[in-house]
Amino acid sequence: MLGEIVNCMAESFSISSLNPAQRDAVNTIDGPVLILAGAGTGKTRTVTCRITNMLEKGIPPSQILAVTFTNKSASEMRERVCAMVSKKAGKELTVCTFHSLCVRILREGIEKLGYKKNFTIYSGSDQVGLVKQLIVRKGGKDLNLDAMQVLSMISKNKNDDLAADYHADELVSEIARAYTAELRAQNAVDFDDLLVLAERLLREHKDVREVLQKRYQYVTVDEFQDTNGLQMRLLQKLVGAPYNVCVVGDDDQSIYGWRGADVSNILQFEKFFPDPKVILLEINYRSSAAVLHTANSLIKYNIGRREKELKPFHEGGARLRLISMPGDEEEAEFIAEEVLDRHQSHKKPLEDFAVLFRTNQQSRNLETAMRTLDIPYRVVGAQSFFDKKEVRDVMAYLQVFYNPMSDVPLLRILNAPPRGIGQGSILLITEASRERDISVWEAMGTEEVLEELSAKVRGSVNVFTEMVNSFRDRMLDRNSKENMGEILKEFLEKIDYSSWVQRGCKTDAEKEKRAEGIHDVIDYLRDASRQGKTLQKFLDSMALREDRNDDDDIEKQKGVCLITLHASKGLEFPVVYLVGLENGILPHKRSQEEGTVDEERRLLYVGITRAQDEFTMSYCNYRSKYGERVHCESSSFIKELDFTYIDESDYEDIMGAEANEEERDSFFSSLKDMLD
Secondary structure (H helix, E strand, O other), X not given: OXXXXXXXXXXXXXXXXXXXXXXXXXXXXXXOEEEEXXXXXXXXXHHHHHHHHHHHOOXXXXXXXXXXXXXXXXXXXXXXXXXXXXXXXXXXXXXXXXXXXXXXXXXXHHHHHOOOOOOEEEOHHHHHHHHHHHHHHHHOOOOOOOHHHXXXXXXXXXXXXXXXXXXXXXXXXXXXXXXXXXXXXXXXXXXXXHHHHHHHHHHHOHHHHHHHHHHOOEEEEOOHHHOOHHHHHHHHHHOOOOOOEEEEEOXXXXXXXXXXXXXXXXXXXXXXXXXXEEEEEOEEEEEEHHHHHHHHHHHOOOOOOOOOOOEEEEOOOOOEEEEXXXXXXXXXXXXXXXXXXXXXXXXXXXXXXXEEEOOHHHHHHHHHHHHHOOOOEEEOOOOOHHHOHHHHHHXXXXXXXXXXXXXXXXXXXXXXXXXXXXXXXXXXXXXXXXXXXXXXXXXXXXXXXXXXXXXXXXXXXXXXXXXXXXXXXXXXXXXXXXXXXXXXXXXXXXXXXXXXXXXOOOOHHHHHHHHHHHHHHHHHHHHHHHOOOOHXXXXXXXXXXXXXXXXXXXXXXXXXXXXXXXXXXXXXXXXXXXXXXXXXXOOEHHHHHHOOHHHHHHHHHHHHOOEEEEEEEEEEEEEEEOOEEEEOOEOHHHHHOOHHHEEEEEHHHHHHHHHHHHHHHHHHHHXXXXXX
């Protein structure tokens, strides 16, 4: 049987190919294990080899759980393990994100918490839509209150184990209470609820906890430095004695404190699980010795970190540069011109270059400089696939097919495209639903409510509900052999949705993009249907795809990479520029007030360790802000760097030197022409 699960160990997994620390990590399977994996030290390879080794030792794949933070990471880990073992074993492993794991847990036992099993997951756009409605309802249409800020407060409260309505402002608290009540009434949960309810289910129900602890006897958590307190509590409930839990991470790369990550989880791991074995991965296979020496010299200033030092696998390397720039425009132009020159003269691919920056506003000058020189570039953090209007509309229709009692998606598509149910009628139906404490869908089927509408609108409502019910029955029919994607395609053609969306487009290119978005959702559903997935499972997987914006896959894009420091984590580039090394930017001005300078230092450390071969830092004497030139001072972090491998220079000196070289080149070129 074991031979069926584990193939002849593939060449990609050979104990002898691992360094001693990696080998130790792979062979330590039982009990709590903390793997401190520095940047570029082969963390993913070590984790996948460790899982493969578990299988080789006879541990059933169904007992192995690996938790990551993004869907992309989960897919990559599964693919790597499958490449080393049989596909059968790979499929039996559970490799998923925290949120995806919680969906699995709640689908099995959420009824114990008073919810129905067919709960709906509210994604970001659904949440914003609901809170906007509540702001108008509670404070009037003229109330100037940002829905995203309210949601951020609610999210923080939930993750901090506080009541969702914990806030000094009574109106904000009232909106938060109403938001919680609306979700509950619609049998819906948001992303934070997935974690909160899963942890509560495990805490309050011993039977569920014991079933899951028996099922997942070997648990691995990747990127552990990014976990928050709630995720730590969930992990503690999930892992029972003898605590076969392995966490992998690097406290030096903990840069998400602003969204709740708690670095103390990794710094104080011994508090949560008894007597863990701590293994250091310190040999870096990514960066030159010069880059690593500089990074090490910086991060040692962080107090309370776990002691470790990145050691180069490759010695030597080009010297780093620190350049003083006059202003941010010159900074951007200098980089663009240098990139273009190296691309044309040395045939270096544009994809080898990355420009890292602390704040989104810094990308404007960089983009302008790239455009001026016609240099293709990609900016990480473009509009998400799931934020496109047409995608959100089509997904809302599918949510209505699955659960018409959910008000937000229903209200989104009730008159999209227009079908004779105007805003006034929608408002009347919505108010009636609140007065009767029923869903909007139920109100649309209540004779008393319909009688308040004009005959024409009443007819439109009846046609709409009959149509939805008809297609809904086909979508949810488990015995039908119809493909759900084809049903959706037929429905969208029936309501002429694509034509309506395209009528609002200004260009043919925009029309094409809208059409592609619609077809993409149909294709996703078509594939899910072929795989035997239900509509519920499809909606769950699509909602979870929004987590951490995995669709920003920069590897599929071309050109110079313009990327924020936060987004750059986990990536690497042969040539890296880091701009704006100034007080107020890096470290950010808020860090002094909030006491998070250590995290800013870790952010710079992450930036430095993205470079494989070459690294250039720059700071400006002046920066444009609101149309004015504001004086800047160089970052306090510069004084902490060891300058053994850093060359310091000035923009004016470099430009002057380049001009002289150009003059010499021109002279010799003219001389050659004369001789010819």
